[in-house]
Amino acid sequence: MRSGKALGLLAATLFAAHLQAQPTAMDPATRQLAHDVFKQLIEINSTDSIGSTTAVAEAMRQRLLDAGFAPADVVILGPNPRKQNLVARLRGRPGTTLKPVLIICHTDVVEAKREDWTTDPFIFTEKDGYFYGRGTQDMKDSNAATAIAFIRMKRENYVPDRDLILALTADEEGGKSNGVDWLLKNHRDLIDAEFVLNPDAGGIITKNGKPIFLGVEATEKIYADYRVTATNPGGHSSLPTPNNAIYHVADALSRLEKSPFPFELNEVTRAELATRATLAHGQQSDDLLAILKTHPDPAALHRLSANPVYNATVRTTCVATMMSAGHAPNALPGRAQANINCRILPGHSQEEIRQDLIRIFADPTLTVDFLSSGGEVLGKGSDRVAPAPPPLMEAVFKPLRETVQTMWPGLTILPEMETGASDSVHTTAAGMPSYGFNGMSIEEGDERAHGRDERLGVESYYAGVQFAYLYLKAMTGGQ
């Protein structure tokens, strides 16, 4: 995924006017390399249906070997020949006591049909100041940027103050061979780290070409599906009874609609809303400050909750997404079912939310089942609680502030809770704090990840490539 949580409220162009991207200061040879790697990656089809992440892994492995990496430090592995992953290690100072940092980048892309696109999605096309192709936003741009940073550091004989691990992985967007999950379960030693960087999230949002903020995903909500079922003996529809399966489910959904989950903040959403208050103005800014107080103002919370992004930031959400019921127009329904999709705040378990749903529905004739990600009916949900996020790590944010100051002086850094989910869900669950950001800029409203005519500004790309290099050096003690 790559989702810019742009709010359309950012009337911040006023103070952003002085923010001009600094020259990317990349020499022509590096710029050419950046172009060639991006082109190579876009033109390797890595969709689940007919593509191969193995081809991506092999191409990047060759480039890293050419830059001087030892074969033992650039390994390809995975559960299935078409869905291999690459794990590369840039060795840190000998004897360092610092644990490695892991960078995860998924190499698969969402399906793209030639007939839906203006250009061929698997031909790297430069047009009107943009690079077009499937994966230009999500996330072959960052695959390239990170691989190029590794290549440049190796060529310079740069020695970081700890190991840097790059994992280029399969099946984030779909498929059955999620590389991060597989590596954690089968080769934890290869990717074990103090913390994780995942450029699949965050990034810079611009408005009229001016950077407004650089988002940093610092925690994620947890995905869960539940199925509510009413069953009934049924009968002839000419003789209705009050006990009707469709009415039972409809009543339950109606109660759900009127029962928002409680307001709750964590370290990340506090920082996010405080920063958003500086980007917003007027009533919205006041309201944001009012809900951050020890006793949040209910009126302010009510107004902000009307905005889907703020609403999803301050509470667990559960919403009806599918329904099926009945078997004939002239029969009382024997069964009615609805799917409830929940996005759960960190600190709560899937089973806890199932119990909440049962309480909200308040109808003992209904069954409420938790469904696995594969749609399997599991009954009870997991009791495992994703820990609430810890304070933001200075080991991540100090070099980030420095690098942002170098490239985009004065640009706001916005910590965010992702309301969707990325591969960070696996690394977070494995106990590795995970942060999502990158230096690519996307204009507000031009998020095309997963969509047609996906594109990235040419200069945005080169700035993002430079950012990845400068940041990884700043984060590991380099200049």
Ligand SMILES: [Zn+2]
């Ligand atoms: Zn993605």
